Amino acid sequence: MSGFPGTLAAVYHTLLFLHVLLAFVLVAAVMLFWALILGTRPGRPALTPGAAMWLGRTGAIAVGIGSLGVLIFGIWLAIERPEYHPWDGWIIGSLVLWAIATGTGQKAGRVYQQAAMNPGEAVALRGKGLRLQVVAAVALILILVLMAWKPGA
């Protein structure tokens, strides 16, 4: 690899690596939240409150880095590659789904924190949190489907 085309290919590969790596970080964080949901079930907790708090903070850091990074490098890739444009249908669809996933995911996190602080309302709050977490996970899976098949590209 040498010269200008070689440099362009190196930039593309670096951007693609960072984009995909951060997508893995995002999915790993979402899996950690699912593990927390299962591990903190009332009556059958597999995790201590201290562990749940620490793992929750770790997941929040990972989800922040993953969701922002995947967006930044994704848009950068769409600008970098001549065959893709940020206004392509599958990219706009992914951006909408990203907004849904991050919005519902954040809200789910807040609802689970409230459930931990209000044991009396924990069952109802956990139910609401679970629904929000399912929406976030489905949105994330749909983004992966759009990224893999790129409909219309």
Add this chain to the structure above:
Amino acid sequence: MLLVGGLFVVSAALIYAWRAKEDGDEAKIRRFAYLTLFFVVLPAFFAMRIGAEWVLSASPFSDNANWVGIGFAISDAGFVVLIISLILAGFGIRRMRTGGGQTGARVITVLSVALLIAYVVAIWAMTTKPS
């Protein structure tokens, strides 16, 4: 992604258990990590490996490409490390009843973090396809 995500959960839980000050906390979290290793990471490994073979057979890329070789080498070595971790986890769950198993848990922590780093290298190879 499920494989890396599962390993992330195992690593994070075991790192917390390593730092935990109370024995009861540590044992509970170690058990949680070991069950995740068996019920999430092991099936995810097979899904990843079968999926990888399927994608490669349907793709225009050669089996002899360097980056494919890197992927297979990491996958094969990763499976051996995963089996060693599962055996240690099995012994760890037995020893937990008598208050032991900390050393095994620390070995599994190191192995799971090493596996995560190896899979980052595999992601690099799959995305950049070095010749």
